Amino acid sequence: MKWQPTPDALEKAAQLLKEGKLISFPTETVYGLGALAENDVAVTEIFRRKGRPAKNPLICHFSHRNQFEDFVEIPADHKSFIETYWEKGVSFVLPLKKETLISSKVTAGGSTLAVRVPSHPLAKELLEKVGKPVSAPSANKSMKVSPTCAEDVDEAFPDIPVLDGGACTGGIESSVVDLTTPQPKILRPGLVFPEADPTSSSEELKSPGLLSKHYAPERPVFLNITEPRINQAHITFGPGKKTDLEAGLFNLSPSGDLQEAARNLYRALRDLDQPPFKAITICPLPQEGIGQALQDRLSRAASKVNT
Ligand code: TXA
Numbered sequence: 310m311k312w313q314p315t316p317d318a319l320e321k322a323a324q325l326l327k328e329g330k331l332i333s334f335p336t337e338t339v340y341g342l343g344a345l346a347e348n349d350v351a352v353t354e355i356f357r358r359k360g361r362p363a364k365n366p367l368i369c370h371f372s373h374r375n376q377f378e379d380f381v382e383i384p385a386d387h388k389s390f391i392e393t394y395w396e397k398g399v400s401f402v403l404p405l406k407k408e409t410l411i412s413s414k415v416t417a418g419g420s421t422l423a424v425r426v427p428s429h430p431l432a433k434e435l436l437e438k439v440g441k442p443v444s445a446p447s448a449n450k451s452m453k454v455s456p457t458c459a460e461d462v463d464e465a466f467p468d469i470p471v472l473d474g475g476a477c478t479g480g481i482e483s484s485v486v487d488l489t490t491p492q493p494k495i496l497r498p499g500l501v502f503p504e505a506d507p508t509s510s511s512e513e514l515k516s517p518g519l520l521s522k523h524y525a526p527e528r529p530v531f532l533n534i535t536e537p538r539i540n541q542a543h544i545t546f547g548p549g550k551k552t553d554l555e556a557g558l559f560n561l562s563p564s565g566d567l568q569e570a571a572r573n574l575y576r577a578l579r580d581l582d583q584p585p586f587k588a589i590t591i592c593p594l595p596q597e598g599i600g601q602a603l604q605d606r607l608s609r610a611a612s613k614v615n616t
């Protein structure tokens with residue numbers, strides 16, 4: 310149910326969230342499926358509607374850094390890291406305060422909480438109106454590609470109101486950074502690439518959602534393929550390659566801009582995940598900066614592991 314983001318619609322959406330209903334809203338990364346984080350029933354509904362395993366915790370969204378400081382401990386060593394990245398497409402995993410109103414479903418029973426302040430004006434306005442933490446995973450069914458526009462959300466959850474903010478400018482999810490250790494550790498590379506230690510495979514266990522096959526289209530995905538193959542759609546990057554959906558071709562960024570490629574990646578995976586194509590192939594991508602986040606999402610899409 311797409312809603313134009315008028316002041317009335319925002320007011321209504323905030324009210325419904327406060328009453329324990331689900332509302333989808335745009336952020337600068339992808340669209341989220343929000344529920345009041347203090348409301349056990351509403352949070353349970355998120356897991357049920359997404360088909361998400363209960364052991365996979367949710368990110369809590371706040372309108373300002375001041376707000377999450379009431380819910381999590383801020384380690385002194387990481388104050389400046391938080392100062393730098395709090396509104397920049399980064400989610401922080403921090404120790405949850407002992408006395409908390411946050412539903413234990415949000416943290417999957419754990420002692421940490423992932424917090425994030427979106428920079429998208431509609432998300433901010435909505436969160437301000439609600440005045441309480443809103444847990445919001447990406448607004449897709451579990452294992453599917455994250456939505457980057459209101460239509461994508463509507464397709465998966467036609468009965469849930471989605472505030473239509475147009476296409477997301479970022480296009481891939483936030484970076485998830487663990488700040489419970491002396492050195493910040495990237496659990497999930499994302500939109501912004503903070504200076505932190507990349508995760509090692511054992512640490513990946515700390516972000517349960519990262520273990521499963523994720524972000525996956527229906528069709529098999531093959532990486533590092535340089536030329537289109539018969540009956541298979543092909544994703545390219547850089548000058549000289551065209552976008553032609555009927556021919557199964559999608560250039561993520563003709564100018565070779567990785568930010569633009571991130572913005573288009575999920576769109577491409579969705580648009581090419583159609584008959585008559587039997588698979589999706591993708592050319593090698595540069596590995597610097599956000600390129601690593603793209604590679605991460607693509608390897609998951611291509612992974613045969615399905616846990
Ligand atoms: O950009 C985003 O982060 C979007 C928008 C809507 O904010 N949200 C999003 O949420 O991508 P979701 O649920 O699709 O992915 C959250 C990731 C999962 O991999 C989850 O396991 C991890 O963050 N996560 C959440 N809480 C955590 C925690 N306490 N410790 C470690 N990882 C956590």
Ligand code: MG
Binds near residue numbers: 446447455
């Ligand atoms: Mg997700």
